[in-house]
Structure formats: C-alpha cells, structure tokens
Amino acid sequence: MGLDMYLRGEKFVSKWDSSQKCPESGGFLEVQRPVIDGFDVSEYVLDMGYWRKFGPLHVYIVNEFADGVDECQKIDLEAEQLRNIADALRDNKLPSNENSHGFFFGGPEMWDEDRSEGNEHAKLFDKAAKWVESNSWNTVFYQASW
Numbered sequence: 001m002g003l004d005m006y007l008r009g010e011k012f013v014s015k016w017d018s019s020q021k022c023p024e025s026g027g028f029l030e031v032q033r034p035v036i037d038g039f040d041v042s043e044y045v046l047d048m049g050y051w052r053k054f055g056p057l058h059v060y061i062v063n064e065f066a067d068g069v070d071e072c073q074k075i076d077l078e079a080e081q082l083r084n085i086a087d088a089l090r091d092n093k094l095p096s097n098e099n100s101h102g103f104f105f106g107g108p109e110m111w112d113e114d115r116s117e118g119n120e121h122a123k124l125f126d127k128a129a130k131w132v133e134s135n136s137w138n139t140v141f142y143q144a145s146w
Contacts, residue, residue: 005018005058005144006103007049007128013041048131048140056094057121061085061142063095074141079129082140086125088120 020029047143051057062070065081068131078098088094094110 003053003055003058003144005049005054006047007124007140007142008047009048009128010139010141011044011046011135011140013043014137015031017041048128049121051121056096057085057089058087058144060094065142070144072144072146074143077128077140077142078130079133081091082125082129082132085122086110086129089122089125092118 015030015033016028016029016128018028022029023026061075061077062068064084065074065077068074128140132138
C-alpha cells in the first residue's frame, strides 16, 4: 500500500477524417475506428509518468491545481500547468511539507532521491505539455491512488 501517482494522457479517436472530404456529401470522410471486444475505441489512455510515494510532488499538484482537495480524483492539467510542475521539479520548489510523510507518502529519505532526479521528472511533464498542445483533442491528467 502507499501512494501511487500517475500522469496520463487521453487521446480521442475520431470517426471522421477531417483531412479528407466525402465525394458524395462534401463533408468529412467517415473512417473505421479501432475495435476492441466488439466495441469502437473512442479514446486511448497513455501512461506518461509514474511515481511511488513522492509526497512533495503529490502535495504540490493537489495544492496548486485541485484547491488542496485530495480525493484521488482526476486533476486535469493544461500545458502551462504541466510546465509549471516541470519548473518546480527543476528548481527544487516542491514543498517539504511535514504533513505529507508516513506510510502512504514515504518520507524524506525517499524524497531526496526523487528530488535529485528532478530534471528527469521535469522532462516527462515538458513532454506531456508538448503532446497536449499538439492536438486540441489531447488531454492530460494526474491521479493518485492509495
């Protein structure tokens, strides 16, 4: 048990190809979406990042982008917010937060290792920011579980 932290992307799969016109109607060409278990796939969920018991990162995201409400809910993140998180990781601006340690959150000895890898973690958030900007249908969210 403990804090598992996920950064995920959702990629919408349209049934319309906006780059091609239907000869008969002049509208967009309808295309076949992928099918899994007999159902059309309308979106893919992409694993963009994973952390375990990195309490300061979790507390930062919850406080900055979920008004301090920590209910393991999805927290939607826009490109600018993803870059803010990346900057906080690179600049070591995550909270020390004595209230976020213990069994679920890990502790300072674990965080020191995660903090030392701040640039590597930041690259994931920068990459997610670029990805979300690449298509208006792409979305990114953070979610934790206990």
